[in-house]
Amino acid sequence: MNNISDSLAIAILHQQAGRFFEAEQIYTQILQEQPNQVDALYLSGTLAHQLGDTEKAIAFYRQTLVINPALASVHSNLGIALKQQGLLTEAIQHYQEAIALQPNSAQFHYNLGLAFQQLGNLEAAKDSYHQATILQPSYALAYNNLGLVLLHLGEIEAAISCYETAIQLQPDFPEAHRNLAEALLLTGDFDLGLAAYEWRWRMFPPEQLPNFATPPWDGSPLDGKTILLYAEQGLGDTFQFIRYAALVSDRGGRVILACLPDQVELLKTVPGVEQVFALDEELPQFHTQAPLMSLPYLLGTTIETIPAKIPYIFAPPSHNFQLAASPETKLKVGIVWAGNPGNRNDSKRTSGLQPFLPLFKIPAVEFYSLQVGKSSQDLAQLPADIKIQDLSSYLHNFNDTAAAIAQLDLVLTIDTSVAHLAGALGKPTWVVLPFIPDWRWLLHRDDSPWYPTMRLFRQESVGDWSGVFAKVGQKIMKYEV
Template sequence: MKSNTQDISNGDSTKSDWLTNLPDNGRRSFEEAVRNHSAGKYDEALNFYAMALSYAPDEPVILSNIGVLLRSQGKFKASEECYRRALAIDPESPGCWTNLGNVLRRLGKLKEAVYCHRKAFKIDKGFIDAYYNLALVLQDMGKLDESIKIFDFCLKAKPGDPRINWDKALALLSQGDFVHGFEGYEYRWHRDELRVRHFKQPLWDGSPLNGESILLYSEQGFGDTLHLCRYVSEVAKVGGKVILECQTELVSLLKGLDGLDKIVSAGDKLPEFDVQAPLLSLPLIFKHEISSIPSDCPYINPPADAGFPVHVPPGTTYKVGIVWAGKPTHKNDHNRSVSVENFFVFSRLPGVMLYSLQKGAPSIQRDESACGFLVRDLASGCNDFADTAKVMKQLDLVITIDTSVAHLAGALGIPVFVALPYNPDWRWMRERSDSPWYPSMTLFRQQDPGDWDQVFNEMLSVLTMKVSE
């Protein structure tokens, strides 16, 4: 889960002098726009803002509110221009400066975003949201020490703010401070993306279980479950009878986990249990540091009846599975996903055969790019993760973006290259090319935001050496 910047809109502007000077139709249009905007009715709000703007085309409050709305709709360039016009009229608006910084961050213009947020709190030194937004940009830039200092400064003014505590936790985890990072990671339950589960049974505190049954449950995406299900065997070692509730698509793959007593598909009736814990709280419960996390792989083994034999054309000496895109609904998908065409460079190596493991709508890129002869399809024959895992075990290497297949390959102990954006997820940390979670994984990182050519050229160089060995 990625960080959310804090936009500043002018919902209380109905008392401003400029508004009272508008004709009645203009004032009513703005008031109606604010009501619809607050209710999340963006299209209706935009129409009313446009009507209000026709009466006051250079009113910075209207322009700034339109910028906030357009950013919510994903229309980032138009949002940027609204803010710039508003600031050309009123350059002393701290809210508009930090809003511009937010949209520039989304557009990958990080240095410009830093300037905007600094400008905002130079105008208003008590503007905590501008400091917070600056810390997020610095976090994106890998300046973790600086961002944590600013988060701490913000927390002096807002000590219980879930957003600030959450983002500080992500920065700490990215630094490898797992003890303090996972403490703060519990603030995830304040985020809209997660549904808090309520059980009559208590949260496990890490004490010996002495044969008691414990429910471990998934809470986020497939990758999160594949990543942290390694803790099933750890919990079993302290005397627990482990019940795992996970996504239906993972049940057949994970049913053979060491130490697992029962597995339940999410949504099915749960058996009786004594205590419970969400998977992503287990590193905190175990008080694991980066040096003590369970990293033995493989910890997942596909069932014998899963998958199918992979056809290997004559002359093939190196079989490479590829994944180029994640779910479009993921908040950071615009940074992490690429095109199948980025992977074509690997097909130039004699003896290398590429196999698509890509699922979902992006899989159509293989046919649209007329590259069926370069990339063979395996994904369409895989009905669940067990099939995918069994197929992957037959490959020599997997090359993927940051998606569930990266975790699956690592958990299977398969050699895997992961292409990471400039600002990666916390679990990949910063600067290092290896992963403390997965010994068989090599990380390739963008050196500049959006520059995938450098990443794929680096992977090509390493693959070339591997193939020639």
């Protein structure tokens, strides 16, 4: 190969055009002739990275840096690959190397912020994103992520300002609109927040959106028409917002519901709902449709007008199991300590089982695990002298969970679907919340306008579950059925 520069230029054109095999052939041929050719090593790394072979990309980037450690872009790309592998500490080191070599790169500071944010070092992430916005004042992504970090640090107004700046810079930025909506709703501004929350739909490509032949409902009187209400996000969201079915029915609608299969039988008990189907079932004909989480917006909800008549979900009248309790038991408490790991806020809201341990020593209180999934296995790690009744083998769907909750005196849970189900059933429910919770729990209050029988226990600082559970323990010891 006579002219490496020309060959590299051709390979780069192939790579940019998506002709990856041709590009790889040229890079390989160059490296066979010159194993230490820095550009070919680095570009081979970018190609492997582009094709999703992160380990191979890391190997090429490392080889490149052995030959020339002063290449900022290679340090940055290696940092990105390491972060994708979950190797955050090493990723941060390479981002910092990149910044030392090229301190005025807003992109490098932004990447460093992403790694710090994922690691949970919010103050460092805040500094990195802030520096990125200084270096590039038009950096909408950096403003959006700075807003996320500020929000979780409790700087709500500053977060809102960052989201607004991101939107000014990039008006068609669905994630920033969604984040702004959630921050506004968290402060209780339902007027602006619910309108902005409608932007959530633009975060998805068209092929991932519901495709209905009928028009969306605009909130107007239905005059006997059939309306489909459909679940769109988590299980808990469906339990929370199905309360609006009765109001839609009051507008003259014949309400049918599409939800996840585990919820079908239980949601047949909701007032105002005439038929319930699984989301993957063939649906009957309907005239119009609306997602459940748009109903507060369509119906003009404010904090003062949240429909909070409970119960609006009803446990089955009979069931095939009864909760056992010792004769000295005065209080039966159901617990949940872990949520869906796929939720974007799960690491903040999930307490784990460890903070519950002091509660298990309170006399005359029987604890029942409502935890399902992999986390139910955490009970096996408890000390031998702690006995928790594990109900997971009985809980095949939410009908079963509702039947168990109906037999309890109290539910103690993190922010997950069981919290919403217990609240909708009208059961006394205590929810332990992170320092900055999901928007629906608002701020600075220990009650919920959504659920009259609910009490909220909030972290006083980021990650402090021990303080939360100390308060819970004091209240349980004084609790009277």
